[in-house]
Amino acid sequence: MFIVAYRLINLRNNSRRDSTDSYIAETLLANINEIDKLPIDSVAELCNISKSKLSKFVKKIGFNDYKEFRDLVKNEKYRSGYYGYEDKLPMGRYIAKEGWEPYLKILHQDLDCFTEKTDQNMIRRLAKALYEHEEVATFGSVYSQTAAVDFMYRMAEEGKYIRTYTYDLEQEEYMRNMDEDTLVIIFSNSGQYLYGDGMRKIGYFKSYLKRTKGEIALITSNEDAAMDPIVKYPILYSFSTNVHSQMLMERLVMEMIISEYKKLL
Template sequence: MGQLILRLLVVLNNEKLDSTNYHIAMTLLNHYHNINTLSITEVAKLCNVSKSTVSKFARSIGFDDYFDLKDAAVFIENRFQNDLNYVSNILSSIERLGTESYFDAIIKDIEAYKNQIDLDAIDRLASDLLNYENVAAFGLLFSESAAIDLQYKLAYNGKFIVTFQSDIKQEEYIEQANEDTLIIIFSNSGNFLAKQQLRAGTPKKNVFKHTKAKIVAVTSNTEVKDYPFVADGIYFPHQTEIQTHAVLYQIIMDMLVSRFRYYRKLEQVE
């Protein structure tokens, strides 16, 4: 999924149905495969708005102008040659090997995590959740879904954390965070911590070098331990080529929230 698609979906999920931004975003998505051939005049006509409104919209979702937005619209499946992306990895595997192989991969990775689980790491993060008043959780695409899920699961238990689907708001929050903030990063590959994953050439991400927050990673990439800005991590293994992290995230979060409840009860007794 490209950066433009992500940002347009964020608009749909956050803007009012009768807003101009919602209307433009929906129109662009409905004509997505033609955007790279459409002029700003043609897009303005499609949306029934002025060219200046289209330009303003492009800037409001993080692009320099309409031409920058248009450049991001070129749709190439696996544009950045990431063989771990959803279509190339999961859907192609199911199509080639069938559903039984997919279930086997999930079960194998769950068993591997069950046997290698670091309960101390989960306890440390659970304790941090109790002790930090300001907490945020971020990820990209399916990893951001895990962050949203954690937000809901903690809310059920009286702990309220921040998350954003917008990559722009995520970076702003990370860069501005102080020492009193805990940020949990969901990233199977660990690339969220080091790369601009949705940008051509995947340039380096420098925002973590400027943050003062405590960064805790949930990832399968143990090399993240060596990143100077990563204070701690929960690491899970992959025994197969199938990217099962969306399932593993759920298991990790359930155990994390359970331990948070445990520590909160201890605190209340004391």
């Protein structure tokens, strides 16, 4: 899932069911595999709206114009997995192909790998930074954003109130303007959140992060991303095979951070 579907789904989920925005988003999602072949007037007709109304809609969800919207639909249609990370197999695809029993054996190996290779000292460092910073945010894209939301609520249980935003544009705006007293904890199994990962065009780099004044923590399985100079707190985990159970591993890391944070209280 990439930027077009991501934004349409978020808008649909944050709009009244009977609203025009919800109807347009649902229509575009239902026809997502055909949009790259259709001109703006055809898509506007599908949505029962004018071309100008469709142009305003795509700008509302963060695209410059209909052409950029359609180009990204076409670009995303032919991509799968993470850009530049296609050799990794999501757990769901493996289970669908091989079944549960082989997957559970891999998961057992992954847990051993996780225990052996995860740096506990870095977990403690990040927990200390979390404790010391008053302004903290946590972000991710798509599945990793659900980990960020869970982390926000788990920290609230400990009396620490941190921020998160579902929309990628709001995340970007926050990071562009954060100051030196801000800590941002990013969940990104592929590590591509720092660079693109489908949330922007291929080749797009979040160059503004190079100039950020805030501190960045990255929870990832991508060693190169973890070692990027902009990452002050790299939390690196690994897998025993090319099957990735990141939704489970991210939550293990989350609970480890919270456990260390509670000790500081």
